[in-house]
Amino acid sequence: DVKVTQSSRYLVKRTGEKVFLECVQDMDHENMFWYRQDPGLGLRLIYFSYDVKMKEKGDIPEGYSVSREKKERFSLILESASTNQTSMYLCASEYSGSSYNEQFFGPGTRLTVL
Amino acid sequence: AQSVTQPDIHITVSEGASLELRCNYSYGATPYLFWYVQSPGQGLQLLLKYFSGDTLVQGIKGFEAEFKRSQSSFNLRKPSVHWSDAAEYFCAVGAWGGGSYIPTFGRGTSLIVHP
Structure with missing residues:
Protein backbone atom coordinates (compact mmCIF):
# COMPACT_ATOMS: atom_id res chain seq x y z
CA ASP A 1 0.00 0.00 0.00
CA VAL A 2 1.08 3.54 -0.69
CA LYS A 3 1.95 5.40 2.44
CA VAL A 4 2.11 9.17 2.70
CA THR A 5 3.23 10.45 6.07
CA GLN A 6 3.27 13.97 7.43
CA SER A 7 5.66 14.99 10.17
CA SER A 8 3.05 16.23 12.64
CA ARG A 9 -0.69 15.76 13.14
CA TYR A 10 -0.98 18.93 15.22
CA LEU A 11 1.28 21.96 15.32
CA VAL A 12 1.02 25.24 17.22
CA LYS A 13 3.23 28.16 16.21
CA ARG A 14 3.41 31.87 16.89
CA THR A 15 2.97 34.69 14.42
CA GLY A 16 6.22 35.42 12.59
CA GLU A 17 7.77 32.00 13.16
CA LYS A 18 9.21 30.02 10.27
CA VAL A 19 7.30 26.76 9.92
CA PHE A 20 8.28 23.58 8.11
CA LEU A 21 5.73 20.92 7.20
CA GLU A 22 7.26 17.70 5.98
CA CYS A 23 5.73 15.06 3.75
CA VAL A 24 7.26 11.72 2.84
CA GLN A 25 5.94 9.06 0.46
CA ASP A 26 7.28 5.55 0.12
CA MET A 27 6.15 4.55 -3.39
CA ASP A 28 8.66 6.36 -5.59
CA HIS A 29 5.98 8.70 -6.94
CA GLU A 30 7.14 11.53 -9.14
CA ASN A 31 4.29 13.95 -8.41
CA MET A 32 3.65 15.52 -5.04
CA PHE A 33 1.17 18.18 -3.91
CA TRP A 34 0.39 20.46 -0.98
CA TYR A 35 -3.18 21.56 -0.25
CA ARG A 36 -4.84 23.49 2.51
CA GLN A 37 -8.31 22.55 3.67
CA ASP A 38 -10.64 25.03 5.31
CA PRO A 39 -14.28 24.49 6.34
CA GLY A 40 -16.65 25.45 3.55
CA LEU A 41 -13.82 26.00 1.07
CA GLY A 42 -12.77 22.44 0.29
CA LEU A 43 -9.17 21.80 -0.74
CA ARG A 44 -7.08 24.46 -2.41
CA LEU A 45 -3.79 23.72 -4.12
CA ILE A 46 -0.77 25.58 -2.78
CA TYR A 47 2.17 24.08 -4.71
CA PHE A 48 2.99 20.92 -6.60
CA SER A 49 6.08 19.22 -7.94
CA TYR A 50 6.63 16.82 -10.83
CA ASP A 51 10.21 15.93 -10.00
CA VAL A 52 13.12 16.64 -7.70
CA LYS A 53 13.99 20.34 -7.53
CA MET A 54 10.92 21.21 -9.61
CA LYS A 55 8.00 23.18 -8.29
CA GLU A 56 4.88 24.78 -9.70
CA LYS A 57 2.55 27.30 -8.10
CA GLY A 58 -0.98 26.23 -7.41
CA ASP A 59 -3.98 28.44 -6.78
CA ILE A 60 -2.88 30.01 -3.48
CA PRO A 61 0.95 30.11 -3.26
CA GLU A 62 1.22 33.49 -1.53
CA GLY A 63 2.95 33.23 1.84
CA TYR A 64 4.30 29.75 1.13
CA SER A 65 7.33 28.15 -0.46
CA VAL A 66 8.32 24.53 -1.05
CA SER A 67 11.40 22.39 -1.29
CA ARG A 68 11.94 19.06 -3.00
CA GLU A 69 15.53 17.93 -2.62
CA LYS A 70 14.73 14.21 -2.66
CA LYS A 71 12.08 12.38 -4.64
CA GLU A 72 10.30 11.01 -1.59
CA ARG A 73 10.15 14.24 0.40
CA PHE A 74 8.20 17.44 -0.26
CA SER A 75 8.37 20.24 2.29
CA LEU A 76 6.03 23.18 2.70
CA ILE A 77 7.55 26.29 4.27
CA LEU A 78 5.79 29.22 5.87
CA GLU A 79 8.50 31.88 5.95
CA SER A 80 6.68 34.04 8.49
CA ALA A 81 3.55 32.41 9.82
CA SER A 82 0.41 34.49 10.12
CA THR A 83 -2.91 33.78 11.81
CA ASN A 84 -4.68 33.45 8.45
CA GLN A 85 -2.50 30.42 7.74
CA THR A 86 -4.20 28.49 10.52
CA SER A 87 -5.59 25.53 8.62
CA MET A 88 -5.41 21.83 7.86
CA TYR A 89 -2.57 21.03 5.45
CA LEU A 90 -2.76 17.92 3.30
CA CYS A 91 0.04 16.39 1.28
CA ALA A 92 -0.56 14.02 -1.63
CA SER A 93 1.55 11.98 -4.02
CA GLU A 94 0.82 10.45 -7.41
CA TYR A 95 2.48 8.12 -9.89
CA SER A 96 2.99 9.94 -13.17
CA GLY A 97 3.58 6.89 -15.33
CA SER A 98 -0.02 5.99 -16.04
CA SER A 99 -3.27 7.67 -16.81
CA TYR A 100 -4.78 6.49 -13.58
CA ASN A 101 -4.17 9.82 -11.86
CA GLU A 102 -5.00 8.76 -8.33
CA GLN A 103 -3.63 11.00 -5.63
CA PHE A 104 -2.74 9.37 -2.32
CA PHE A 105 -3.17 11.63 0.68
CA GLY A 106 -1.47 11.86 4.02
CA PRO A 107 -3.52 12.26 7.22
CA GLY A 108 -2.97 16.02 7.38
CA THR A 109 -1.31 18.49 9.73
CA ARG A 110 -3.58 20.81 11.65
CA LEU A 111 -1.60 24.03 12.09
CA THR A 112 -2.64 26.72 14.53
CA VAL A 113 -0.87 30.08 14.38
CA LEU A 114 -1.32 32.20 17.50
CA ALA B 1 -10.86 28.07 -15.43
CA GLN B 2 -12.50 24.93 -14.18
CA SER B 3 -14.80 24.84 -11.17
CA VAL B 4 -16.94 22.41 -9.20
CA THR B 5 -20.16 23.05 -7.33
CA GLN B 6 -21.48 20.76 -4.63
CA PRO B 7 -24.81 22.36 -3.78
CA ASP B 8 -25.44 20.41 -0.58
CA ILE B 9 -23.27 21.27 2.43
CA HIS B 10 -24.87 18.57 4.58
CA ILE B 11 -26.94 15.50 3.72
CA THR B 12 -28.65 13.37 6.35
CA VAL B 13 -29.88 9.87 5.55
CA SER B 14 -31.02 6.86 7.52
CA GLU B 15 -28.92 3.73 7.48
CA GLY B 16 -30.12 1.47 4.66
CA ALA B 17 -31.56 4.33 2.63
CA SER B 18 -30.31 5.28 -0.81
CA GLY B 59 -16.11 2.66 -7.52
CA ILE B 60 -15.05 1.22 -4.21
CA LYS B 61 -17.31 0.67 -1.19
CA GLY B 62 -20.39 0.15 -3.39
CA PHE B 63 -20.46 3.68 -4.82
CA GLU B 64 -21.20 4.60 -8.41
CA ALA B 65 -21.40 7.87 -10.31
CA GLU B 66 -22.98 8.88 -13.58
CA PHE B 67 -21.49 11.43 -15.96
CA LYS B 68 -24.10 13.52 -17.77
CA ARG B 69 -22.51 15.89 -20.24
CA SER B 70 -25.77 17.67 -21.08
CA GLN B 71 -26.26 18.58 -17.41
CA SER B 72 -22.55 19.08 -16.57
CA SER B 73 -23.10 16.73 -13.66
CA PHE B 74 -21.32 13.83 -12.01
CA ASN B 75 -23.57 12.70 -9.18
CA LEU B 76 -22.49 10.05 -6.69
CA ARG B 77 -24.92 7.32 -5.67
CA LYS B 78 -25.17 4.38 -3.33
CA PRO B 79 -28.24 2.12 -3.08
CA SER B 80 -27.96 1.40 0.65
CA VAL B 81 -25.96 3.53 3.04
CA HIS B 82 -24.02 2.07 5.97
CA TRP B 83 -23.16 3.94 9.16
CA SER B 84 -19.49 3.76 8.18
CA ASP B 85 -20.23 5.90 5.12
CA ALA B 86 -20.54 8.98 7.34
CA ALA B 87 -17.77 11.24 6.02
CA GLU B 88 -16.99 14.27 3.90
CA TYR B 89 -17.29 13.75 0.15
CA PHE B 90 -15.47 15.83 -2.42
CA CYS B 91 -16.09 16.05 -6.14
CA ALA B 92 -13.22 17.27 -8.31
CA VAL B 93 -12.55 18.12 -11.96
CA GLY B 94 -9.06 17.58 -13.35
CA ALA B 95 -7.26 19.97 -15.67
CA TRP B 96 -3.98 19.17 -17.38
CA GLY B 97 -1.13 20.83 -15.48
CA GLY B 98 1.75 19.76 -17.69
CA GLY B 99 2.49 16.50 -15.93
CA SER B 100 -0.78 15.42 -14.39
CA TYR B 101 -4.46 16.16 -14.23
CA ILE B 102 -4.59 18.59 -11.33
CA PRO B 103 -7.91 18.34 -9.49
CA THR B 104 -9.96 21.36 -8.55
CA PHE B 105 -12.11 20.35 -5.61
CA GLY B 106 -15.61 21.32 -4.66
CA ARG B 107 -16.36 22.54 -1.17
CA GLY B 108 -17.50 19.14 0.00
CA THR B 109 -20.70 17.53 1.24
CA SER B 110 -20.87 16.19 4.77
CA LEU B 111 -22.86 12.95 5.01
CA ILE B 112 -24.60 12.21 8.28
CA VAL B 113 -26.05 8.73 8.75
CA HIS B 114 -28.79 8.11 11.30
CA PRO B 115 -29.23 4.60 12.73
Whole structure:
Protein backbone atom coordinates (compact mmCIF):
# COMPACT_ATOMS: atom_id res chain seq x y z
CA ASP A 1 0.00 0.00 0.00
CA VAL A 2 1.08 3.54 -0.69
CA LYS A 3 1.95 5.40 2.44
CA VAL A 4 2.11 9.17 2.70
CA THR A 5 3.23 10.45 6.07
CA GLN A 6 3.27 13.97 7.43
CA SER A 7 5.66 14.99 10.17
CA SER A 8 3.05 16.23 12.64
CA ARG A 9 -0.69 15.76 13.14
CA TYR A 10 -0.98 18.93 15.22
CA LEU A 11 1.28 21.96 15.32
CA VAL A 12 1.02 25.24 17.22
CA LYS A 13 3.23 28.16 16.21
CA ARG A 14 3.41 31.87 16.89
CA THR A 15 2.97 34.69 14.42
CA GLY A 16 6.22 35.42 12.59
CA GLU A 17 7.77 32.00 13.16
CA LYS A 18 9.21 30.02 10.27
CA VAL A 19 7.30 26.76 9.92
CA PHE A 20 8.28 23.58 8.11
CA LEU A 21 5.73 20.92 7.20
CA GLU A 22 7.26 17.70 5.98
CA CYS A 23 5.73 15.06 3.75
CA VAL A 24 7.26 11.72 2.84
CA GLN A 25 5.94 9.06 0.46
CA ASP A 26 7.28 5.55 0.12
CA MET A 27 6.15 4.55 -3.39
CA ASP A 28 8.66 6.36 -5.59
CA HIS A 29 5.98 8.70 -6.94
CA GLU A 30 7.14 11.53 -9.14
CA ASN A 31 4.29 13.95 -8.41
CA MET A 32 3.65 15.52 -5.04
CA PHE A 33 1.17 18.18 -3.91
CA TRP A 34 0.39 20.46 -0.98
CA TYR A 35 -3.18 21.56 -0.25
CA ARG A 36 -4.84 23.49 2.51
CA GLN A 37 -8.31 22.55 3.67
CA ASP A 38 -10.64 25.03 5.31
CA PRO A 39 -14.28 24.49 6.34
CA GLY A 40 -16.65 25.45 3.55
CA LEU A 41 -13.82 26.00 1.07
CA GLY A 42 -12.77 22.44 0.29
CA LEU A 43 -9.17 21.80 -0.74
CA ARG A 44 -7.08 24.46 -2.41
CA LEU A 45 -3.79 23.72 -4.12
CA ILE A 46 -0.77 25.58 -2.78
CA TYR A 47 2.17 24.08 -4.71
CA PHE A 48 2.99 20.92 -6.60
CA SER A 49 6.08 19.22 -7.94
CA TYR A 50 6.63 16.82 -10.83
CA ASP A 51 10.21 15.93 -10.00
CA VAL A 52 13.12 16.64 -7.70
CA LYS A 53 13.99 20.34 -7.53
CA MET A 54 10.92 21.21 -9.61
CA LYS A 55 8.00 23.18 -8.29
CA GLU A 56 4.88 24.78 -9.70
CA LYS A 57 2.55 27.30 -8.10
CA GLY A 58 -0.98 26.23 -7.41
CA ASP A 59 -3.98 28.44 -6.78
CA ILE A 60 -2.88 30.01 -3.48
CA PRO A 61 0.95 30.11 -3.26
CA GLU A 62 1.22 33.49 -1.53
CA GLY A 63 2.95 33.23 1.84
CA TYR A 64 4.30 29.75 1.13
CA SER A 65 7.33 28.15 -0.46
CA VAL A 66 8.32 24.53 -1.05
CA SER A 67 11.40 22.39 -1.29
CA ARG A 68 11.94 19.06 -3.00
CA GLU A 69 15.53 17.93 -2.62
CA LYS A 70 14.73 14.21 -2.66
CA LYS A 71 12.08 12.38 -4.64
CA GLU A 72 10.30 11.01 -1.59
CA ARG A 73 10.15 14.24 0.40
CA PHE A 74 8.20 17.44 -0.26
CA SER A 75 8.37 20.24 2.29
CA LEU A 76 6.03 23.18 2.70
CA ILE A 77 7.55 26.29 4.27
CA LEU A 78 5.79 29.22 5.87
CA GLU A 79 8.50 31.88 5.95
CA SER A 80 6.68 34.04 8.49
CA ALA A 81 3.55 32.41 9.82
CA SER A 82 0.41 34.49 10.12
CA THR A 83 -2.91 33.78 11.81
CA ASN A 84 -4.68 33.45 8.45
CA GLN A 85 -2.50 30.42 7.74
CA THR A 86 -4.20 28.49 10.52
CA SER A 87 -5.59 25.53 8.62
CA MET A 88 -5.41 21.83 7.86
CA TYR A 89 -2.57 21.03 5.45
CA LEU A 90 -2.76 17.92 3.30
CA CYS A 91 0.04 16.39 1.28
CA ALA A 92 -0.56 14.02 -1.63
CA SER A 93 1.55 11.98 -4.02
CA GLU A 94 0.82 10.45 -7.41
CA TYR A 95 2.48 8.12 -9.89
CA SER A 96 2.99 9.94 -13.17
CA GLY A 97 3.58 6.89 -15.33
CA SER A 98 -0.02 5.99 -16.04
CA SER A 99 -3.27 7.67 -16.81
CA TYR A 100 -4.78 6.49 -13.58
CA ASN A 101 -4.17 9.82 -11.86
CA GLU A 102 -5.00 8.76 -8.33
CA GLN A 103 -3.63 11.00 -5.63
CA PHE A 104 -2.74 9.37 -2.32
CA PHE A 105 -3.17 11.63 0.68
CA GLY A 106 -1.47 11.86 4.02
CA PRO A 107 -3.52 12.26 7.22
CA GLY A 108 -2.97 16.02 7.38
CA THR A 109 -1.31 18.49 9.73
CA ARG A 110 -3.58 20.81 11.65
CA LEU A 111 -1.60 24.03 12.09
CA THR A 112 -2.64 26.72 14.53
CA VAL A 113 -0.87 30.08 14.38
CA LEU A 114 -1.32 32.20 17.50
CA ALA B 1 -10.86 28.07 -15.43
CA GLN B 2 -12.50 24.93 -14.18
CA SER B 3 -14.80 24.84 -11.17
CA VAL B 4 -16.94 22.41 -9.20
CA THR B 5 -20.16 23.05 -7.33
CA GLN B 6 -21.48 20.76 -4.63
CA PRO B 7 -24.81 22.36 -3.78
CA ASP B 8 -25.44 20.41 -0.58
CA ILE B 9 -23.27 21.27 2.43
CA HIS B 10 -24.87 18.57 4.58
CA ILE B 11 -26.94 15.50 3.72
CA THR B 12 -28.65 13.37 6.35
CA VAL B 13 -29.88 9.87 5.55
CA SER B 14 -31.02 6.86 7.52
CA GLU B 15 -28.92 3.73 7.48
CA GLY B 16 -30.12 1.47 4.66
CA ALA B 17 -31.56 4.33 2.63
CA SER B 18 -30.31 5.28 -0.81
CA LEU B 19 -27.96 8.20 -1.33
CA GLU B 20 -27.27 10.71 -4.06
CA LEU B 21 -24.68 13.47 -3.72
CA ARG B 22 -24.78 16.17 -6.37
CA CYS B 23 -21.86 17.59 -8.29
CA ASN B 24 -21.86 20.09 -11.15
CA TYR B 25 -18.70 21.08 -12.97
CA SER B 26 -17.54 23.77 -15.35
CA TYR B 27 -14.74 22.95 -17.77
CA GLY B 28 -14.12 23.86 -21.39
CA ALA B 29 -12.84 20.51 -22.60
CA THR B 30 -13.64 16.89 -21.88
CA PRO B 31 -13.66 16.69 -18.11
CA TYR B 32 -11.72 14.30 -15.95
CA LEU B 33 -13.92 13.84 -12.88
CA PHE B 34 -13.24 12.37 -9.45
CA TRP B 35 -15.02 11.63 -6.21
CA TYR B 36 -12.95 11.45 -3.02
CA VAL B 37 -14.03 10.57 0.52
CA GLN B 38 -12.53 11.85 3.76
CA SER B 39 -13.36 9.93 6.90
CA PRO B 40 -12.98 11.78 10.22
CA GLY B 41 -9.32 12.37 11.03
CA GLN B 42 -8.13 10.86 7.76
CA GLY B 43 -6.74 12.03 4.47
CA LEU B 44 -8.74 11.75 1.26
CA GLN B 45 -9.29 8.46 -0.56
CA LEU B 46 -10.32 8.10 -4.19
CA LEU B 47 -13.77 6.52 -4.59
CA LEU B 48 -13.99 6.58 -8.38
CA LYS B 49 -13.09 8.56 -11.47
CA TYR B 50 -14.32 9.20 -14.98
CA PHE B 51 -12.04 9.81 -17.94
CA SER B 52 -13.98 8.49 -20.91
CA GLY B 53 -16.13 5.59 -22.06
CA ASP B 54 -19.07 4.25 -20.10
CA THR B 55 -20.78 7.15 -18.36
CA LEU B 56 -21.75 5.01 -15.36
CA VAL B 57 -18.66 4.47 -13.27
CA GLN B 58 -18.31 1.92 -10.49
CA GLY B 59 -16.11 2.66 -7.52
CA ILE B 60 -15.05 1.22 -4.21
CA LYS B 61 -17.31 0.67 -1.19
CA GLY B 62 -20.39 0.15 -3.39
CA PHE B 63 -20.46 3.68 -4.82
CA GLU B 64 -21.20 4.60 -8.41
CA ALA B 65 -21.40 7.87 -10.31
CA GLU B 66 -22.98 8.88 -13.58
CA PHE B 67 -21.49 11.43 -15.96
CA LYS B 68 -24.10 13.52 -17.77
CA ARG B 69 -22.51 15.89 -20.24
CA SER B 70 -25.77 17.67 -21.08
CA GLN B 71 -26.26 18.58 -17.41
CA SER B 72 -22.55 19.08 -16.57
CA SER B 73 -23.10 16.73 -13.66
CA PHE B 74 -21.32 13.83 -12.01
CA ASN B 75 -23.57 12.70 -9.18
CA LEU B 76 -22.49 10.05 -6.69
CA ARG B 77 -24.92 7.32 -5.67
CA LYS B 78 -25.17 4.38 -3.33
CA PRO B 79 -28.24 2.12 -3.08
CA SER B 80 -27.96 1.40 0.65
CA VAL B 81 -25.96 3.53 3.04
CA HIS B 82 -24.02 2.07 5.97
CA TRP B 83 -23.16 3.94 9.16
CA SER B 84 -19.49 3.76 8.18
CA ASP B 85 -20.23 5.90 5.12
CA ALA B 86 -20.54 8.98 7.34
CA ALA B 87 -17.77 11.24 6.02
CA GLU B 88 -16.99 14.27 3.90
CA TYR B 89 -17.29 13.75 0.15
CA PHE B 90 -15.47 15.83 -2.42
CA CYS B 91 -16.09 16.05 -6.14
CA ALA B 92 -13.22 17.27 -8.31
CA VAL B 93 -12.55 18.12 -11.96
CA GLY B 94 -9.06 17.58 -13.35
CA ALA B 95 -7.26 19.97 -15.67
CA TRP B 96 -3.98 19.17 -17.38
CA GLY B 97 -1.13 20.83 -15.48
CA GLY B 98 1.75 19.76 -17.69
CA GLY B 99 2.49 16.50 -15.93
CA SER B 100 -0.78 15.42 -14.39
CA TYR B 101 -4.46 16.16 -14.23
CA ILE B 102 -4.59 18.59 -11.33
CA PRO B 103 -7.91 18.34 -9.49
CA THR B 104 -9.96 21.36 -8.55
CA PHE B 105 -12.11 20.35 -5.61
CA GLY B 106 -15.61 21.32 -4.66
CA ARG B 107 -16.36 22.54 -1.17
CA GLY B 108 -17.50 19.14 0.00
CA THR B 109 -20.70 17.53 1.24
CA SER B 110 -20.87 16.19 4.77
CA LEU B 111 -22.86 12.95 5.01
CA ILE B 112 -24.60 12.21 8.28
CA VAL B 113 -26.05 8.73 8.75
CA HIS B 114 -28.79 8.11 11.30
CA PRO B 115 -29.23 4.60 12.73
